[in-house]
Amino acid sequence: DAEITQSPRHKITETGRQVTLACHQTWNHNNMFWYRQDLGHGLRLIHYSYGVHDTNKGEVSDGYSVSRSNTEDLPLTLESAASSQTSVYFCASSESGTASTDTQYFGPGTRLTVL
Amino acid sequence: AQKITQTQPGMFVQEKEAVTLDCTYDTSDPSYGLFWYKQPSSGEMIFLIYQGSYDQQNATEGRYSLNFQKARKSANLVISASQLGDSAMYFCAMREGGNTPLVFGKGTRLSVIA
Numbered sequence: 001d002a003e004i005t006q007s008p009r010h011k012i013t014e015t016g017r018q019v020t021l022a023c024h025q026t027w028n029h030n031n032m033f034w035y036r037q038d039l040g041h042g043l044r045l046i047h048y049s050y051g052v053h054d055t056n057k058g059e060v061s062d063g064y065s066v067s068r069s070n071t072e073d074l075p076l077t078l079e080s081a082a083s084s085q086t087s088v089y090f091c092a093s094s095e096s097g098t099a100s101t102d103t104q105y106f107g108p109g110t111r112l113t114v115l
Numbered sequence: 116a117q118k119i120t121q122t123q124p125g126m127f128v129q130e131k132e133a134v135t136l137d138c139t140y141d142t143s144d145p146s147y148g149l150f151w152y153k154q155p156s157s158g159e160m161i162f163l164i165y166q167g168s169y170d171q172q173n174a175t176e177g178r179y180s181l182n183f184q185k186a187r188k189s190a191n192l193v194i195s196a197s198q199l200g201d202s203a204m205y206f207c208a209m210r211e212g213g214n215t216p217l218v219f220g221k222g223t224r225l226s227v228i229a
Contacts, residue, residue, distance in 0.1 A: 033216055042206060042221040096214055104217050106160035
């Protein structure tokens with residue numbers, strides 16, 4: 001079955017370190033997204049990609065970067081981790097298209113703690 | 116300005132009763148889609164139901180239905196015959212126009228009481 005996976009599921013790191021969160025999907029979806037979830041804020045968009053070599057900034061992109069070298073993967077990098085980036089991170093994917101109907105399917109999430 | 120508003124941080128419902136979770140949205144785009152997701156305590160995001168702006172009928176999926184009132188810009192989720200397993204966070208989300216990311220509300224925590 002097609003799926004979307006994230007690794008690691010839990011990560012503890014120190015302030016100032018570079019951290020990369022992996023996202024891999026086997027749906028063959030062109031669209032991939034990264035969100036962070038914090039209490040009281042719901043899910044906020046960090047970065048997204050509509051295809052290989054395409055990346056776009058979301059609402060809360062400062063301090064994060066992504067790159068898309070193939071269809072299956074969109075790794076999220078925290079260049080210099082800060083305590084404010086302690087959060088749960090979700091990756092999602094959807095088919096590309098011009099309609100608004102495409103459902104986003106989510107990975108299981110990564111809980112990141114920055115000490 | 117907030118595009119998706121969920122005004123109920125928390126709700127309680129008795130088992131087997133119906134419950135309505137509110138969602139209002141703001142857009143000037145005539146083409147948009149509205150989504151509801153469930154997030155149980157285990158943390159995963161589960162897609163529940165979709166409503167398109169041009170859909171003539173309210174969407175239904177099993178015990179879930181969407182009360183879509185376009186003029187009022189509301190897309191409330193109705194869960195019939197609540198079960199203990201329905202206890203979770205519920206998020207309303209919207210996509211405007213074509214290929215754009217979802218924008219989420221802050222969620223409503225539903226607790227089903229036996």
